[in-house]
Amino acid sequence: MWALKTSQNFSKLSSSAFLRSLHSETTAKGIGIIGVPFDKGAGKVGTNEGPNALRDAGLIDEIRDISVNIDVKDYGDVHYELTKSSGRRINNLRNLEHVAACNKALAEKIEEITNDNRMPIALGGDHSIAVGSITGLRRKMKSDDLCVLWVDAHIDLNTSSSSLTGNMHGMPVSLLVKELRKEWPTIPILEWCQAQMSLKNFCWIGLRSTDYYEKLMMEKYGINYFDMRDIERMGIEKVVQRALEKINLDGKKKLHVSFDIDALDPLYANSTGTPVMGGLTLREGVFLMEQAYNTGTLSSLDLVEVNPLLGNERDVENTVNAAKLIIQAACGSNRTGNL
Numbered sequence: 001m002w003a004l005k006t007s008q009n010f011s012k013l014s015s016s017a018f019l020r021s022l023h024s025e026t027t028a029k030g031i032g033i034i035g036v037p038f039d040k041g042a043g044k045v046g047t048n049e050g051p052n053a054l055r056d057a058g059l060i061d062e063i064r065d066i067s068v069n070i071d072v073k074d075y076g077d078v079h080y081e082l083t084k085s086s087g088r089r090i091n092n093l094r095n096l097e098h099v100a101a102c103n104k105a106l107a108e109k110i111e112e113i114t115n116d117n118r119m120p121i122a123l124g125g126d127h128s129i130a131v132g133s134i135t136g137l138r139r140k141m142k143s144d145d146l147c148v149l150w151v152d153a154h155i156d157l158n159t160s161s162s163s164l165t166g167n168m169h170g171m172p173v174s175l176l177v178k179e180l181r182k183e184w185p186t187i188p189i190l191e192w193c194q195a196q197m198s199l200k201n202f203c204w205i206g207l208r209s210t211d212y213y214e215k216l217m218m219e220k221y222g223i224n225y226f227d228m229r230d231i232e233r234m235g236i237e238k239v240v241q242r243a244l245e246k247i248n249l250d251g252k253k254k255l256h257v258s259f260d261i262d263a264l265d266p267l268y269a270n271s272t273g274t275p276v277m278g279g280l281t282l283r284e285g286v287f288l289m290e291q292a293y294n295t296g297t298l299s300s301l302d303l304v305e306v307n308p309l310l311g312n313e314r315d316v317e318n319t320v321n322a323a324k325l326i327i328q329a330a331c332g333s334n335r336t337g338n339l
């Protein structure tokens with residue numbers, strides 16, 4: 001059981017054997033970085049600059065510095081081509097052809113990285129890329145073998161008919177889950193994503209801005225979530241533990257974390273398209289990811305919505321640095337030093 005495993009881990013945290021076991025877990029898998037320079041799912045341009053902003057700030061070398069045994073491969077960026085682009089909205093979906101083509105290409109890359117026995121880390125890009133990321137992961141699994149921690153100020157549960165903007169970065173979850181399949185018209189160029197996940201395998205952390213329709217869906221399906229109020233009441237440690245118990249009680253599922261940088265308070269991550277005040281501190285975000293890593297089940301990560309074209313120079317620097325710390329925590333970085 002996850003909770004038991006964690007408390008055992010913590011009690012051994014200072015022992016070198018435990019640290020070595022964490023390192024060997026990382027080493028056995030290796031890490032595969034894939035950049036997704038994509039902003040067609042967002043309302044603002046600029047998240048396509050996210051991957052290179054992170055690379056230019058030294059992300060890859062800093063992951064390598066976590067341990068001499070860590071094996072990081074940068075798979076470069078996802079490229080896609082459009083067979084044809086009408087430029088029109090289809091079913092109220094902005095840039096549907098781009099979102100479909102990019103995610104299809106990303107799903108194939110994620111599959112390639114997992115076939116290489118590496119943990120994929122997708123550098124967004126806007127949050128619509130979670131469709132390709134999770135679809136790619138799922139291909140070699142049964143639908144119940146994967147659970148998702150969705151760390152975000154928003155629930156991203158809109159459909160083509162409920163969305164007021166048509167921006168697909170607000171819809172990835174509804175494209176991935178079978179419960180909402182009936183809310184969607186048939187969209188041939190999205191057939192490959194297949195909507196086979198169940199909402200019961202998702203849990204949200206950090207919510208503080210949901211649309212009316214999304215709130216109805218939360219009630220109707222009894223969605224698992226811990227909003228900012230829950231974090232205030234219970235503290236981040238309890239919230240992460242409860243969240244993981246909800247979606248992965250026996251610890252047998254693989255864990256995917258889809259981390260939208262806007263989960264963090266704009267104090268730490270203002271260079272993002274839809275910031276909402278009153279969010280996670282950077283320390284809470286890092287701790288959340290350390291706990292995800294400590295479960296030993298963390299198998300993939302999206303880090304999305306870093307937009308270096310927004311905010312001033314200091315905002316960009318803070319946001320990129322915050323994103324790097326979150327990613328490093330997912331790779332086993334230890335705040336009191338690495339061996």
Ligand SMILES: [Mn+2]
Nearest residue numbers: 127152156260
């Ligand atoms: Mn999001």
